Amino acid sequence: MASSLASSVTSLQSSLQLLDNSISTLDSGVNxxxxxxxxxxxxxxFELLPEPTLREAQESLLDEITPSIAHLLSLSSNHVERLARREQSLKAKCDLQEGRLSSNPESRSSASRAQGQGNAALRGRLAGSSSAGSSSxxxxxxxxxRLVQKKERLKYAVDRLELQSTQRERQLRKSMAAQ
Structure with missing residues (x-):
């Protein structure tokens, strides 16, 4: 019986040694x-979101940005229209000035011709005879x-009034567009 008890003790010691090895292995793993x-x-x-949440965020962002974009677009279109009206105004003014410049040399030449003819006729009549026909x-x-000069003044006044009326029409259109 002693031999069977010795083999049990040996088996128990080997089991304890195996248990100690297992504990040390577990301890090193748990450490x-x-x-x-x-x-x-x-x-x-990256955080994944459900698609409905993403759509709601996009719609809220769109709702926030849309009024600002619309406001900026209206401001820019008003500014572009204002610049277009200014361009038209400057073109009309340029055309008016060109018309005045082109008509002035002609009117000056026609007036000087009339004046030269009148002076020549006057000189000829004064030199020849001083009859009632020559004074006439x-x-x-x-x-x-005088009539030529008056015509030039009236032409200038008409051009100026036309320019003013076009400017007033533009201002009226501008005020109607702003409302």
Whole structure:
């Protein structure tokens, strides 16, 4: 019986040694457990959202931005219209000035021709004879010169009034567009 007891003790000692080895192996594995928890912890780099939540966020962002965009578009279109009206105004003014410049040399030449004719006729009549016909021709020449000058003044006034009326029409359109 002693031999059977000795074999039981040996078997028990071998089991204890195996248990000690298992405990030391588990201890070495569990010792590193906090670091393993940190290493194995999942980190979300990108958060996944459900599609309805994403759509709601897009719609709310769109609702916030749309009035600002509409306001900026209206401001820019008003500014573009204002610049277009200014461009038209400047073109009309340029055309008016070109018309005045082109008509002035002609009117000056026609007035100087009339004045030259009147002066020549006056000089010829004064040199030849001083009859009632010559004073009548000189008076006609003076009247013609006055009429030409009056025509030029009226033409200038008409051009100025046309320019003013177009500017007032633009201002009226601008005020109607602003409302």
């Amino acid at each position: 590193d457990f906090p670091r393993l928890c940190k290493v194995l912890q999942t980190t979300r780099h 021709a000189a008076a006609k020449a003076l009247e013609l010169r």
